[in-house]
Ligand code: MF3
């Protein structure tokens with residue numbers, strides 16, 4: 001079921017989203033060569049739970065064991081933080097996190113260069129972020145999700161990247177994943193219509209190579225099939241009469 005959130009519920013998501021945006025900012029700053037992804041996870045947990053009295057939405061979700069997903073280079077999403085994964089210069093790290101407030105959740109992800117990173121990887125991360133903003137330009141009350149998907153897909157593919165098909169954005173609110181599905185590909189004018197008050201996590205994942213994915217042995221991590229680098233950028237938004245409000249960005253972003 002696709003739900004329209006009440007102003008009160010959207011306000012809870014606004015609060016959750018601000019805490020999430022600050023968490024991602026904190027983790028981005030801490031992510032440098034020599035730091036383990038488990039350390040980043042502890043930082044995020046402490047900030048969300050101890051400093052903000054909020055909920056780490058991913059922890060125990062479907063049995064997921066951490067606050068963050070930390071995915072490196074060819075890993076697209078759902079990498080599990082580990083003491084053994086020490087960040088190294090030149091890597092592209094994707095951090096994905098969820099925060100809940102008064103029963104309502106938000107979800108967002110950033111791609112972070114570790115130390116000095118190749119132009120090729122930086123460009124991939126940049127285009128991924130831009131594809132999100134290209135996509136949301138076309139979204140407003142009454143628009144169809146295919147229009148969003150086509151805008152994201154066209155932007156990324158025109159620049160030579162593969163747009164991941166097997167993983168998609170989603171509705172969000174009382175749980176992290178709700179209806180509707182929000183693909184990063186599609187045909188303008190097709191798909192479900194969105195309306196004011198719907199809350200969506202929009203999350204392009206784009207690859208240097210092909211869009212095909214591979215599931216890894218830990219049961220969570222999803223990587224590119226060809227081993228080439230991937231980027232991810234995600235925000236939770238609420239549909240408005242004339243566009244969207246992004247709930248997981250800081251004012252200064
Ligand atoms: N942002 C992730 C997604 O939409 C959320 C993962 S929740 C987890 O798939 F528990 F699986 F990490």
Ligand code: CO
Nearest residue numbers: 107201203234
């Ligand atoms: Co998501």
